[in-house]
Amino acid sequence: MPKLPRPKLPLISIDNAVAGDNKIKLTSPTKLPNATGFLWNSSMVMQVNCRGYVNSQFMQPEPAKYSYAPNMEAKSFIQPEHSYFTHHPGRFFYLKDEDSGEIISLPYEPMRVELDKFSFELGHSDITWSIEHFGLHISIKVNLTKDDLVECWFFSVLNLTEKTKNISIYPYFTIGYMSWMNQSASYNETLNAIVADSVTPYQKVTDYFKNKQFKDKTFFLSDTRPTAWHANQKVFEGEGGLHQPSALQAELLENVEARYETPVAVMQFKQQLLASEGKSYQFLFGPAKDEAEIAIIKEKYLGHRQRSQTEKSYRDYIAQSKACLTINSDCDNGNGTGNNGFDDFFNHWLPRQMFYHGDVNRLSTDPQTRNYIQDNMGMAFIHAQQTRKAYILAVSQQAISGAMPEGVLLHQDAQLKYINQVPHADHGVWLPICLSVYLNESADVSLLSEMIAFADSTAEQSFASHIELALDYLINATDHRGLSFIEQGDWCDPMNMVGYQGKGVSAWLSLATAYALTTWCDLCVEYDISISKQKYDEYRFAAQAINSAVNKHLWHGQWFARGITDDGRVFGTNEDKEGKIFLNPQSWAMLSGAANQDQQAEMIAAITKQLTTPQGVMMLAPSYTAMVEDIGRITQKHPGVSENGSVYNHAAIFYIYALYQAGQNNLAFDLLSKMLPSLENAQRTGQLPIYVPNYYRGAYHQLPKQAGRSSHLFNTGTTSWLYRCLVEELCGLKGCARGLQIMPKLPTTLKHLSGQRLFRRAILNFTIEQSSEVTAVTILLNEQKITGNILTNLQAGQHYQLQVKVAMTAEGTRAASHANGGQSHD
């Protein structure tokens, strides 16, 4: 048939056809082959690739699969730069034009036929493909449910021509290699489903009882009775291969089951479509324990009415991600595509990602303590009560010694796994640091007096005492120089051999300890938290002492070194061939107050020269290319990947946050813009602008060809700090004891900003503009001029009009206040 005319569409765009549900659209399945969207609920997550591949897992309580790889895959944490291959799990739809015999596969894999029109559309609570081919319009949509373990698929096809068309539609849903003990699949007539059955492999009797409740079945339910079906992957594929399956050559599938053979769920729907006629199908896919469970899922989710309800309740669930700020900026993110990308990301996608982290804790049963605390810092901007609960849970797992655990166990059967079996020295610093956001947002000082027991003691102490025990523990965990022992890692997990012999120290951890101490003291002052004079003085003194010690032992030329190894070797200096300069010690020296103005200027210059790339700031440079035995595993990672010198966004956002504290508004904004995924940088990073990834490839000078690629990992501690920078720094709408403090930090290029701030249940519609008419912040609240820069007495439920004028930001100008870093409390 003749090809339909193909209008020229932008490769990537933001479609705001439906108010409040802007979609990111990608019109090619080949230009960003690894582009994905993700959907989740409290029990499962699915990452959907534009070509039809899917990674999905559910919790029972540990991550489990219902759609497997073709071989026995290792159980592991999610890996960066996930690699797809022909038999990778996916959800495909073969489509045969019965009149011509031509076959294609949708959305693209595994046949990879060029389609007349292709659009992959990421909404907040659904993922859709919109496709035209064979004179048909095809729409494929998936969403999850609020609570259950089921993918809800909707497939519709419309005859765009004036002729009757005969087609066959064959959904092909990967089930894969389920188990060496037992795997089979067949069509269940009562359920109208392909049901695959397996036994999770095990060998020990004790595991039998653990596994007994496992959902070892995978179902594929259809609302329409199939003309025929197939459940045997190998036979379906035949000699034709997945790109031209042999079973599709016949008029009808042969209803083949899998018996200790790799299962698959395929159905055939033969359909005649009159001119302009449409037809739609609903499919449900997921894990279940038994057929009764499948029947319940069917009853609950299959059907027109059920579908609408499900979509709404899932939309409502995701809509809970709405956070405390909506902006409308002039900011064009430097990409010339207007401001949609910038605002859209901050208004929707970042809160959505932050909510994912805070609400379901990355779907881990033992999140690392540092992640758990920081992720829940982000939740303070969405639903502060959840932050409160999380922080109480975290300290309830603290040891009476003050040591925070490696990970926070969220489930009675949870165990510390993977990296949580390695001792890290930093878990104590995060609570005082992150607590400030919770207090800023909620002013809930009652948390501090909550009485909470310990992991190893039933004696209850106040939340504040828990924090002080953590700080005391940190102060004690220092060497003769007053620097913090690094053990087998700090924030940087794989820096595991600097101090594994018990002597090595970390510059970063020393500075983070100083910053945690200072932050706690500042919080005590700001929020009138009861602290003994002696403790207070001790903490202030300790912070200064640490800053001095770091200056004495670790300032080398133009920047701070990263640490001192067990053997006393200072590293992260210009004398090193690789790993000359690390980002974290510089950022945190700015935060802790260890770096004076001159030092800051030198550090920033060095960072700009050695670490800055088009995608942001690298974590270290040059990346290591060979093992350094007194530094450790980080040096064995691939150059430019993860901690070994990628643009590791978690570190980059620390730096940006520090720059804001130092009044480096232009530089901070520039780096923040570089970090943001955008329509423009998508082809470089390979990902769509719906989440900030944990890293972009670094080693910019060493391996320029790969630099900038996204890790495609949406699990990252970056989110809450990025949002914090937006709310508290860029917009400068930051909570304090007395109310809302106004101190915007607009860059030179951003003259105007408006939006809405939800703050302690008050609703403030604001405008912020740079004005040559003012020299300091000038504030009108409901058109009344405010003295000072703090809005007090804001009433819950009330709407306010807030007009802010700030002095023009000159290129390179530093803000007058905040020069000293740290949390100020004016």
Add this chain to the structure above:
Amino acid sequence: MPKLPRPKLPLISIDNAVAGDNKIKLTSPTKLPNATGFLWNSSMVMQVNCRGYVNSQFMQPEPAKYSYAPNMEAKSFIQPEHSYFTHHPGRFFYLKDEDSGEIISLPYEPMRVELDKFSFELGHSDITWSIEHFGLHISIKVNLTKDDLVECWFFSVLNLTEKTKNISIYPYFTIGYMSWMNQSASYNETLNAIVADSVTPYQKVTDYFKNKQFKDKTFFLSDTRPTAWHANQKVFEGEGGLHQPSALQAELLENVEARYETPVAVMQFKQQLLASEGKSYQFLFGPAKDEAEIAIIKEKYLGHRQRSQTEKSYRDYIAQSKACLTINSDCDNGNGTGNNGFDDFFNHWLPRQMFYHGDVNRLSTDPQTRNYIQDNMGMAFIHAQQTRKAYILAVSQQAISGAMPEGVLLHQDAQLKYINQVPHADHGVWLPICLSVYLNESADVSLLSEMIAFADSTAEQSFASHIELALDYLINATDHRGLSFIEQGDWCDPMNMVGYQGKGVSAWLSLATAYALTTWCDLCVEYDISISKQKYDEYRFAAQAINSAVNKHLWHGQWFARGITDDGRVFGTNEDKEGKIFLNPQSWAMLSGAANQDQQAEMIAAITKQLTTPQGVMMLAPSYTAMVEDIGRITQKHPGVSENGSVYNHAAIFYIYALYQAGQNNLAFDLLSKMLPSLENAQRTGQLPIYVPNYYRGAYHQLPKQAGRSSHLFNTGTTSWLYRCLVEELCGLKGCARGLQIMPKLPTTLKHLSGQRLFRRAILNFTIEQSSEVTAVTILLNEQKITGNILTNLQAGQHYQLQVKVAMTAEGTRAASHANGGQSHD
């Protein structure tokens, strides 16, 4: 181009063109898609599929990969019915006809183009494909080296036409997903190799030091400088897919490296071939620690001279598998293809498989004790000294309590893994049982007085005392009824919940204990081993008592039940719906003497009716289809697979051995023939007749469609028993204290048999025939008539002519002697 005429070739045949190196040939890549051959040495094993897929691993010391799957694969034991998929590791050769632009892939995958001629040829020490297409003859050959970690590939192409041809050859060797920490690959000009580099993923410091010596590089060395190369899997494949890689569209590969991307080794050789001109290439593929190692490998194995030497030394290594018997039978194995298959299998392939088991212990560092002892029983027919060493090592890991370990640790760093972490009750029975073969072959009674310490005691005791401690332990591990506790399994690993509460007992283990006791007493008599009268009487009494107890508690109607659960439920009887009858208790009741004549007849009838299939005897029937909580994991395995009612050949050979003891020569031979892989049953089993697999699918009456399929696992305890049946029973050329005892057990159908028996270094050329002229065994040695049936005074190094006549075996006739089972010593 016109297709060459295609002669009609048999699908599978034995090619004995080269004397002493019969090859098994398969002429279709699609009829037996999972057919494989395997090569090994002391450090590695590779299983090569007819279509070009390869499973390979090497020991460092645990099994490791150098050619990986496309994703992070689980580390596990080898699984049955291995499943292949497009990106499965393989060794392919794309071949482009530069004149026409046509491309094919060899040997078949991944393009799956039908070839003019295809032949997959399994030799003893090499695997070859012989292919014709494009008017070219292509030969691809692989062998290993005796000691090193390298696959040696030889690719030759010959222009069969009268025209000049221009071609490009592209070897494509899978490297795959090596590591999430670090993976890369590039072309190394100095080595003329693609070298991929990785770091085995780990997180704990202690593992760094363990992993430090790992061979984390994969190399692909070529003897010819490539025109171009490619090392990046994803880019090479492109949108074309592995079946039509994009990179092959260009005239030259683009020399692309992999940087934290999935590596692959591809080279391009552009070549002009004049009429009748040939060209060959040599490639080496394997793991290495560093480039220096690769350079050594290159020096040692690349080159014409090196190639010949390597092939010879590897052939010599495999030739060590020559065992004590060569036969030349009239037996046609019921397949109408003449006797080649039967003799070839017993003369070459079975000894080869047995040698693999005994020489490298299945390439495991902790073989299960029962496997280790039985596998080394087979070595007694090849190289008895190795059996001796193995048995000494096994008892050196015995506890002073008498308990044998779950697995025998073969390496200082080895640990008990997988199933060896589950307590099984049977490990003590194997040594006395298997020792008899060692003594029969070697008459080396000095072993019995070797002084050996224990795992938990340095006090040395004699080997004989170790055996008696094991027997004492077994006698004590019985309940009030005198039946053996099963703990979490006996020989049947997954029968793990019959006795996990400490009360359940095993009929099989009780009978095996009785048989072990009897065997030991018989050995003491036969070989004049010192044993106290009291012990001897005690053991004889205990064996009888156990037999009585089994008869009292477990004889149910027509056969013996399998055991009694913790709650006192007898199972494996006609009252069960599934698992009514188990093979092992019947076989071992015949061996132990528990079953009288009438019982034997009833059991055999029940087995014939309920368990016998065209591929042999199933282990139980009906297969379980749902969990039975007082039996355990076996019931959760897929029906007809592994222990859940497959034709589990290890159990089937026990039965055959027992039938021989009972003089059921015809039935024994019939079942033995069914077990043997043959040219005829290859299409049913899916494997070539080069090894006996651990199972054929059973559940013959429940799932007839899948029944008979081979597991394709060549690791099995079957081999040594199968060979024992051939030597000691069928041929009846069995060692004893005084010499070689002659007692052939020919079936009715096998009238004549000749061959060569190596026995204690004497060489006997023998003929055996059924003769109506004799009523008992009649023997001529060097044409002298022998009185009795034992050849004494055979001299090492001497050649003998042995002529044996036996009475005609009538259909259904039972031999006069041996009616009582057990080891007789006449």
